[in-house]
Amino acid sequence: MKRIIIVIAILGITGVMAISSCGPEAEGKSDNKPVAAKEEEAHIVIDLKNIPDDQFGESVRYGRELMLHTAQFIGPKGSAGKYTGNLMSCTNCHQDAGTKPFSFNLIASHEHYPQYRAREGKVLTLAERINNCVTRPHNGKPLPLDSKEMVAFLSYLKWINTYAPKGKSYYGEKNRKLDLPTTAANPENGRILFEQNCARCHGKDGAGQLTPEQTAYTYPPLWGPESYQPGSSMHRVVKQAEWLKNNMPHDKVQNGVVLTDAEALDIAAFVNNDALHARPNPKSFDYPNIREKAIDYDHGPFPDTFSVAQHKYGPYQPIIDYWKKQGWKVSL
Ligand code: HEC
Ligand code: HEC
Structure with missing residues (x-):
């Protein structure tokens, strides 16, 4: 805080905004303030008019339709084939068809593949990575x-x-990192917060709400047989909380972040608690090299003596410190 005040004094408010929107530091820091005007300007805006008017452009347009109306084309009753096992759409998580900042943004993805992926222990193409989302969150x-x-x-x-x-890197390419509390995330507190902030759209039973045509969701499900599998990244408590903080509650967050870091973690812990909530059965739990496992993955074995519960709910810092001491790469 002190530092910010000093910076304001020196640079004036516009200077600070420029720093917080472009500075490499800002990207990783948590921030409860509404998005500043300058940051809004930094959003990458996709202009659909620029899609070329040729066969490639046709494929681009169809790809965008698939992101927005996934089940209609490739869902359980899909017109182009039956691939996804539920009625969710890619855009439910990768909002604005993958272009919204801090919403598992996909604008950079094409240039980042082929890429080594720890979960599979091999180099994946972008197509294979897309299929991971078709198989896990979409069951x-x-x-x-x-x-x-x-x-x-x-x-x-x-x-x-x-x-x-x-x-x-660009504004909102990666979801914002959270300040990790020194105590474990608390699913029971998460339940209370869920009822206050989330149930009015996603339902008290987490089942979401279908559109009147019943072909997609107005409010997608958060657990139950129609939701994402365990082993999906959304099932990891920290990964989900980072996303929740900037994206939910869907209506209120547009005027500024609502949840604190600790609240987002408690809610993610409640949503992803498998003792409370059923999900589709995962077909595999991978990470062939256990030293590459995500810290908040909830399926052992781990190369340390921390419990699976601590890996899932925290406190995470002692685990991170231990991994760093061993010289292992921390992924969270
Ligand atoms: C339930 C939420 C959810 C749904 C639905 C979903 N994804 Fe994902 N997707 C994720 C998460 C979480 C990640 C991991 C992001 C990370 O690690 O930062 C991811 C990662 C990806 C990546 C890799 C991005 C990169 O640059 O590494 C691609 C590509 C992708 N998803 C495409 C899709 C497509 C296409 C669909 C629809 C068929 C889809 N996803 C549906 C949650 C979802
Ligand atoms: C005003 C209605 C509303 C509220 C309140 C709300 N959401 Fe959502 N939520 C949505 C909508 C709509 C989407 C899909 C966004 C899209 O398709 O662009 C969504 C998507 C999601 C997703 C990703 C898709 C999935 O089903 O896995 C999660 C997770 C989620 N919300 C969790 C929460 C949590 C937790 C809260 C409370 C902190 C919350 N939401 C509050 C409307 C809401």
Whole structure:
């Protein structure tokens, strides 16, 4: 706080905003304040009019439709084939079809693959990474790599990638990191917060609400057989809390962040508590090299003596410190 005041004194408010929107430091810091005007300006805005008017453009447009209306095309009753196992859409998590800042933004994805992925212990192509989301959060079976639909997803991701600044990160590329509390996340407190902040849309039973046509969700499910599998990244407490903080409650967050870091963690702990909430059965739990496991993954074995419960709910710092001391890469 003190430092910010000094900076304001020296640079004036505009200076501070410029720093907090572009500075590499700002990206990783938690922040309860509404998004500043300058930051809004820094949003990458996708202009659909720029999609080329040719066959590639057609594939881009179809890819965008698949992001927005996933189940209609490739859901359990999909017109193009039955691949995703639930009625969720990619955009429920990658909001604005993957272009919203701090919402598992996908604008950079195309240039980041092929990439080594610890969960699978091998280098994956972007198509294989897309299929991870088709199989886990969507509880489905992989799209054929040469299908029109997979090619459309890839075309769309390639096209939105043309908006990414070359060789540097951009506003909202990665979700904001949280200040991790020194105590474990508390699912019981999460239940209370959930009822206050979330149940009015997602339902007290977490089942969400279908559209009148029953082909997609107005409010997607948070648990139950129609929701994401354990083993999905959204099932990790820290990963979900980082996303929640900037994106939920869906209506109020538009005027500024509502949840504190600790509240977001408690709610994610409640939502992702498998003793309280059923989910579809995962087909596999991977990480062939256990020293590459995400710290908040909730499925052992781990190369340390911390309990699985501590890995899932924290406190995380002692685990992080221990891993650093061993020289292992911390992924959270
Ligand atoms: C329940 C939420 C959820 C849904 C639904 C979902 N995803 Fe994801 N997706 C995630 C999370 C979480 C990650 C991991 C992001 C991270 O680690 O920062 C991810 C990662 C990805 C990535 C890798 C991004 C990168 O740059 O590494 C791609 C590509 C992707 N998803 C595409 C899709 C597509 C296409 C769909 C629809 C078929 C979809 N996702 C549906 C939650 C979801
Ligand atoms: C005003 C209604 C509303 C409220 C309140 C709300 N959400 Fe959401 N939530 C949505 C909508 C709408 C989406 C899908 C966003 C999209 O498709 O762009 C969503 C998506 C999600 C998702 C990702 C998709 C999924 O189902 O896994 C999660 C997780 C989530 N909300 C959790 C919460 C939590 C936790 C709270 C309370 C802190 C909350 N939401 C409050 C409307 C709401």
